[in-house]
Amino acid sequence: xxxxxxxxxxxxxxxxxxxxxxxxxxxxxxxxxxxxxxxxxxxxxxxxxxxxxxxxxxxxxxxxxxxxxxxxxxxxxxxxxxxxxxxxxxxxxxxxxxxxxxxxxxxxxxxxxxxxxxxxxxxxxxxxxxxxxxxxxxxxxxxxxxxxxxxxxxxxxxxxxxxxxxxxxxxxxxxxxxxxxxxxxxxxxxxxxxxxxxxxxxxxxxxxxxxxxxxxxxxxxxxxxxxxxxxxxxxxxxxxxxxxxxxxxxxxxxxxxxxxxxxxxxxxxxxxxxxxxxxxxxxxxxxxxxxxxxxxxxxxxxxxxxxxxxxxxxxxxxxxxxxxxxxxxxxxxxxxxxxxxxxxxxxxxxxxxxxxxxxxxxxxxxxxxxxxxxxxxxxxxxxxxxxxxxxxxxxxxxxxxx
Numbered sequence: 001x002x003x004x005x006x007x008x009x010x011x012x013x014x015x016x017x018x019x020x021x022x023x024x025x026x027x028x029x030x031x032x033x034x035x036x037x038x039x040x041x042x043x044x045x046x047x048x049x050x051x052x053x054x055x056x057x058x059x060x061x062x063x064x065x066x067x068x069x070x071x072x073x074x075x076x077x078x079x080x081x082x083x084x085x086x087x088x089x090x091x092x093x094x095x096x097x098x099x100x101x102x103x104x105x106x107x108x109x110x111x112x113x114x115x116x117x118x119x120x121x122x123x124x125x126x127x128x129x130x131x132x133x134x135x136x137x138x139x140x141x142x143x144x145x146x147x148x149x150x151x152x153x154x155x156x157x158x159x160x161x162x163x164x165x166x167x168x169x170x171x172x173x174x175x176x177x178x179x180x181x182x183x184x185x186x187x188x189x190x191x192x193x194x195x196x197x198x199x200x201x202x203x204x205x206x207x208x209x210x211x212x213x214x215x216x217x218x219x220x221x222x223x224x225x226x227x228x229x230x231x232x233x234x235x236x237x238x239x240x241x242x243x244x245x246x247x248x249x250x251x252x253x254x255x256x257x258x259x260x261x262x263x264x265x266x267x268x269x270x271x272x273x274x275x276x277x278x279x280x281x282x283x284x285x286x287x288x289x290x291x292x293x294x295x296x297x298x299x300x301x302x303x304x305x306x307x308x309x310x311x312x313x314x315x316x317x318x319x320x321x322x323x324x325x326x327x328x329x330x331x332x333x334x335x336x337x338x339x340x341x342x343x344x345x346x347x348x349x350x351x352x353x354x355x356x357x358x359x360x361x362x363x364x365x366x367x368x369x370x371x372x373x374x375x376x377x378x379x380x381x382x383x384x385x386x387x388x389x390x391x392x393x394x395x396x397x398x399x400x401x402x
Contacts, residue, residue: 007064009154010390011057012077012162015044020053022060023387033380035387036060045141050148057152073157075165075390076145078137080205083161083400085135087123087203087333092130102132115139121399123201124337131337133203135161135400142402160393162386163195163205164400169389170344171200171396173381174373181338183324184372186385187212187347192320194327198338201397206327208320212348215313220306223319314357321358325365346372346385 008028012021022036038059040052086109090101102120107113116136124131142159149156166186171178181198192208210226306312324343328335345355358369374382381388393401 007072008391009072009074010077010165010387011074011149011154012387012390013044013053013079015079018044020056021384021387023384023390024064025391028391030378030381033378033388035380035384036063045144050144053145054148054151057149057154061152061154072154074149074154075158075160075393076149076156077160077162077165077386077390078141078145080161080163080207082141083135083137083164083402085133085203085400087337088132088134089129089333090132092125092128098130106134110136117142117402119399119402121201121397123198123203133201133399135402137402158393159402160390161202161400163193164202164397165386165389165393166193167195167197167200167202167389168393168396169381169385169387170346170372172389172392173377174344177344180342181340183328183340183343183367185320185324185343185345185347187320187345188383189213194324196327196331196334196340201399203337204331204334206323208323210319212351214316214319215351215354217312217316218309220312220315221319226319310353313351314354317351317354317358321365321369325367328367340367343367343369344372345369346374346382349375 008025010021010023012023014021018040020038020040022038024034024036026032038056040049040056042048042052088102088105088109090098090105092098106118110116110118113136115138117139119135121133122130123133137159145159146156167184170184179199184193184195184197186193186195188211190209190211190213192211193205194208195205196203214221214226303315306315328340347354352371352375355369355371358365362368374385
């Protein structure tokens, strides 16, 4: 990413906090990193937002002498939900057929494809099929960002996703990971992100609405309290009420039949002997409860409640481990490309010991956890990995770069 005056800038849009981060470096020198944050009040992605966005850019440019009277190229980081990624498995008959089948599959999946800008990359190929990864973004969104930036003599040379920049930062700081397939768990204080990447290509991620702060709690946290799911809870309650109502309706409408008799058969009660009448009464009134099988409690309910701070932190870290494993097992489309070899964690240095605790169950988890190895880096880098990675976004995977 070239710029005049050897000045590099990354702009990160964070709608969840109504903030815009400005991250700058002179010559990409770690000792000259600067972070500025500006707030806006408009609703994201409407006309007023882009006016606010342009205002923040002008204020930032005026506060940095390096921009005075000059133009500069910048990297703009967008939330992951604005850049969609997907993969397609296309039969590998021949090149022309593969291209045609991919086009049909792509247009069938993205019905509004004429409104989108698409990047594609073949991430795996054999004699049977080819796996093609795509990343798409709305063209209008791109144009609005370009227009807002150019008004402040800043030219958006790259639009990319937050997860892609996190991976770029990790690869820049740990070159050994460039050719690996791995899961990256980036933990912040109040939020976390799980990312799948293979050979530098970011193909999927999920966000967790909790972070390292739960590892400092004085007692194990209730997992259901970490999520705000009022709609889901209401749906469950409604489903239970409907199920109860259905059971009552069925019970009220059931026909009582004599044992050995077919429904609709004409039975005269006057022909029964007293013994038969007594047997029929017992058959109608006696209910047999179904035999219950012993319940197997989950392991977390069998473990003793930890009493030490380290034990509580280890128990709460299991929540992160659970979601990492669910992410791996629930994304077969990604893992068929390549199985992740390890889970690399970016977390506070004083909590690194939790990785060893998690690896005590490596045989059961079937994957190893490891530190990303950023403990010696400054907080401006390891606490803002996506901003630092934005400085090097052009040097790694181009799939998510627009």
